[in-house]
Amino acid sequence: xxxxxxxxxxxxxxxxxxxxxxxxxxxxxxxxxxxxxxxxxxxxxxxxxxxxxxxxxxxxxxxxxxxxxxxxxxxxxxxxxxxxxxxxxxxxxxxxxxxxxxxxxxxxxxxxxxx
Amino acid sequence: xxxxxxxxxxxxxxxxxxxxxxxxxxxxxxxxxxxxxxxxxxxxxxxxxxxxxxxxxxxxxxxxxxxxxxxxxxxxxxxxxxxxxxxxxxxxxxxxxxxxxxxxxxxx
Numbered sequence: 001x002x003x004x005x006x007x008x009x010x011x012x013x014x015x016x017x018x019x020x021x022x023x024x025x026x027x028x029x030x031x032x033x034x035x036x037x038x039x040x041x042x043x044x045x046x047x048x049x050x051x052x053x054x055x056x057x058x059x060x061x062x063x064x065x066x067x068x069x070x071x072x073x074x075x076x077x078x079x080x081x082x083x084x085x086x087x088x089x090x091x092x093x094x095x096x097x098x099x100x101x102x103x104x105x106x107x108x109x110x111x112x113x114x115x
Numbered sequence: 116x117x118x119x120x121x122x123x124x125x126x127x128x129x130x131x132x133x134x135x136x137x138x139x140x141x142x143x144x145x146x147x148x149x150x151x152x153x154x155x156x157x158x159x160x161x162x163x164x165x166x167x168x169x170x171x172x173x174x175x176x177x178x179x180x181x182x183x184x185x186x187x188x189x190x191x192x193x194x195x196x197x198x199x200x201x202x203x204x205x206x207x208x209x210x211x212x213x214x215x216x217x218x219x220x221x222x223x
Contacts, residue, residue, distance in 0.1 A: 031209065033210065033211070035213070041215055041216075042202060042213045042214055042215035042216045043158070043202065043204075043213035044213075045210055045211070045212055045213070048209055048210040050209060055208075055209060056208070056209065056210050059210075091157060091158075103148065103160040103163065104148075104160070104211065105160070106157035106158050106159070107157060108156070108157050109157060
């Protein structure tokens with residue numbers, strides 16, 4: 001596609017339910033990133049994929065959070081047993097590679113609200 | 116650990132020049148990025164520095180001093196549309212760590 005696509009754009013879920021967020025990166029981009037942004041705050045790193053491997057999962061806040069990537073393309077971020085503190089915008093970005101001056105292109109994000 | 120500091124808010128006048136500073140302390144360094152983020156939108160790339168010095172791109176310039184762990188973004192001839200949040204990010208081994216951003220308000 002022309003850009004990074006995320007779905008859904010908005011998700012309202014009840015506390016305790018599981019949610020799955022999807023990211024379609026730019027075709028050919030090997031690096032993929034997930035960030036979380038709470039209202040009025042900066043971007044909090046969650047996880048980074050190079051190809052289908054995740055060399056850095058250090059940002060995942062708890063074992064309720066997991067992510068996978070298949071075919072060096074689509075990635076899904078899964079949050080189990082959602083809590084109100086999980087409410088935020090979840091941003092996905094992709095870049096040609098993981099190093100150098102390769103800029104990251106961001107999707108529009110998924111706004112998650114846990115009620 | 117990673118620590119990136121930026122001022123929270125700045126205000127400037129249309130047509131003026133503004134400098135947004137960023138200081139960082141990170142375990143590794145593979146380059147520093149500046150992104151612009153308008154309210155409710157995704158961040159968009161502005162600049163990249165990996166060597167010391169100034170990179171100029173139109174009305175925007177970015178400076179880096181690796182020895183001081185310091186960067187700034189310079190915006191010239193400010194326009195109302197420049198009102199946005201400006202995010203400093205340091206890349207280390209693939210991932211980028213972001214600061215909390217500086218909200219710039221441009222007034223007429």
